[in-house]
Amino acid sequence: MATANDRAVLQTIFNPSTPFGDIPGLDEDEDVQQEEEEAFAPELLEQVRDLELQGVSAAESGDVSAALERFSEAIRLLPERASAYNNRAQALRLKGDVAGK
Template sequence: MATANDRAVLRTIFNPSTPFGDIPGLDEDEGEDVWQEEDAAFAPELLEQVRDLELQGVSAAESGDVDAAVQRFSEAIRLLPERASAYNNRAQALRLKGDVEGALRDLDTAVLLSRGCGRAACQSLVQRGLIRRLQNREDDARRDFQRAARLGSGFARQQLVLLNPYSALCNQMLSQMLGQLRNPDVGGSE
């Protein structure tokens, strides 16, 4: 029977882009119960109204009406300013409009309101990490991705690998070595 460590080693071999030391089960769905705890403090009627506004905002953004999306998310924030989710969603819309500074302000607020825990925090940290990476703020991006990875984001862990050239090189060499072991005739002497 394989131990958790054995499974982690096998995952690393068969998925070379996964960082070493991957936590078993981290990518598994934690279920809605964990995420619903974020909203437990809010009045159900108001929460339902705010969620509906956020869904309208997402639909508007998907249809290309980013201004309407920002309006819906702003209305959700006006109704329930203590809830992190709408700030994260509005940040995405602001970023689509080219308002990176506004997006960063909303992401900072979302992380603060969520106290760095839960789905909204995880999504906000990933989004902020991506913006910081585009701004060549690698250390800040790495910190955000590390926090998001601890909250369960597989995407954040992938970004951490990309930010670590030694890890990426090691994983690439391991992948090439395994490829040569599987197909010794390919890549032979010239």
């Protein structure tokens, strides 16, 4: 199930010259949150979001290994949610692992 945010991200990837303001669905954060809250158990979703925030904080402070652990845990808990996969891919890229191994 692709959310409006997922579709907007894909639009950006496949059409990188499109200005952000012109991407349909990019400013629909509230709709994305509502879709997620309807699709996933609220307690589990909150736990996964917290893990992702911890991962982002770890990556920003330079601890990419800890970030990867948090993102992988979020994926293990809720594999149907795309956000943690994207965050893990970005952390792997920061680590220099563009192949994702």
